[in-house]
Amino acid sequence: MLSSGELHDITIIGGGPSGLFAAYYAGFRGLTVKIIDSLPELGGQLTAAYPEKYIYDVAGFPRIMARDLVRRLVDQAMPYAPILSLGEHVQKLDRSGSPRLRVITDRAEHWTKALIITAGLGMYTPRRLKGAESFEGRGLYYTVTRTEEFRGKDVLIIGGGDSAIDWALHLEPVASAVTLIHRRQQFRAHQENVRRLLSSAANVKLPYRPKEVRGEEQIREAVIVNTDTRQEEILRVDAILACLGFSSELGPMADWGLELEGNDSIRVNTRMETNIPGVYAAGDVAHYPGKLKLIVTGFGEAATTLVGQRLGAGEGPAARRSGIYAAWLAVATMSAFGVTYLLFPSQWMALFTTDHEVLAYGRTLMWIMALLQPPLALALTLKGALRGAGETRVVLYAAFLGGWVVRLPLAYLFGIQLDLGLVAVWLTMWLDWWVRGAVVLLRFRRMRWTEVRL
Ligand SMILES: Cc1cc2nc3c(=O)[nH]c(=O)nc-3n(C[C@H](O)[C@H](O)[C@H](O)COP(=O)(O)OP(=O)(O)OC[C@H]3O[C@@H](n4cnc5c(N)ncnc54)[C@H](O)[C@@H]3O)c2cc1C
Secondary structure: OEEEEEEEEEEEEOOOHHHHHHHHHHHHOOOOEEEEEOOOOOOOHHHHOOOOOEEOOEOOEOOEEHHHHHHHHHHHHHHHOOEEEEOOOEEEEEOOOOOOEEEEEOOEEEEEEEEEEOOOOEEEEEOOOOOOHHHEOOOEEOOOOOHHHHOOOEEEEEOOEHHHHHHHHHHOOOOOEEEEEOOOOOOEOOHHHHHHHHOOOOEEEOOEEEEEEEEOOOEEEEEEEEOOOOOEEEEEOOEEEEOOOEEEEOHHHHHOOOOEEOOOEEEOOOOOEOOOOOEEEOHHHEEOOOOOOOHHHHHHHHHHHHHHHHHHOOOHHHHHHHHHHHHHHHHHHHHHHHHHHHHOHHHHHHOOOOOHHHHHHHHHHHHHHHHHHHHHHHHHHHHHHHHHOOOHHHHHHHHHHHHHHHHHHHHHHHHHHOOOOHHHHHHHHHHHHHHHHHHHHHHHHOOHHHHOOO
16 A cells, blocks of 8 residues: 655545635645545546536636636646545545544555545435436436537436436537426426526426337437326437436445434534544535535635634634635635626626617626625625634624615615616615625624634
């Protein structure tokens, strides 16, 4: 077994978006970092499951292809020269040398002062389409890694969750025809995406389930059945994309003595600490009440692990500097986007609509949106840091002040008294976020939050 014996400040298990952002953040704070991942490439689910899908919900990017987001995350982390140990499966954790930790993989051992687990869904496998397994590699897919493979084809998508609907929207402009079937009348997906799907050219059939897949070398047709009437239909298809969910489990990490939630998640407190000293978790793998498994959630949590790591090490002033620096960095980045909204509002809107009336009206709103970026960045970053330190009351006060004391009266003044229409909504929001940003900044600059006991 290989062992460099070199001690790193932080070792990150999982090189997905959360792990990459944690690597950047740690490097930026002057810590030495190592990333271990079982896959040969960085990017986690974005690289392995959907490199060519567009993502619409990463702050600052109206839309970005998963592969490009990974490239940017890698560009952001690499200047700090993290050591990469790819293609290694983490198996054991040895705490006998505490406070040093020894992480053992199938190929090597790694020494570290602190460990951040960003292992996502751990070992995850898509649920198979029963009875059709022989068509895997011959037209039956569980994800889309190359959009071009679907060009000009008749595609049947099976499923009613976010993935099924995302893929239907993604493939609809490329494929010759897209049919989506789901066994229930209701979807389990973002409402906005369901709305887009229903107004797209995709053929949506509810409630239907697959009965049989037919073909020789390649898939040729699918028999589907209406679950209410039992009536069968034969569809001519070249490809089937089965989005039936997946099973996931932590694998060997489940035996480390970590407090778990189900098979695949690790319980953390508001500093993203697990029950094992020196071990943190962030991203999809971390669990707390109200958790959302999204890329942006992982970014915030990754930053919190570093603030938490400083606090855990009794370094309150360093934690405060990390938070303030992160906030100004966020303000600078989002303001840069704001400037582009100010200068090119029509070009931004043209990405989404060609309607002249919307374009003319939206310009003012884009300008207000531009001015909204700095307070939004400030408030969101510092709220995350305060929550991470366990200071949740100030966050609640800020939300109360913004929502009830600022937003409500101003909405009345601008919307009803001055009759400013939609502009009233955006103006009110702008002022609300300035107030929230100021409240959390004032509290953050004072050090009392570093003394909160968890
Ligand atoms: C089809 C699909 C579409 C999605 N679309 C969106 C979207 O539009 N917007 C959005 O916000 N989210 C989306 N998501 C969810 C998003 O991909 C996840 O929230 C995100 O990838 C979580 O990042 P992560 O870094 O926490 O984990 P992951 O991306 O899962 O990365 C974890 C990494 O850890 C590694 N690992 C695990 N166990 C070990 C081990 N024992 N040893 C070594 N390495 C290990 C894995 O190999 C993996 O590379 C989508 C997910 C899917 C499947």
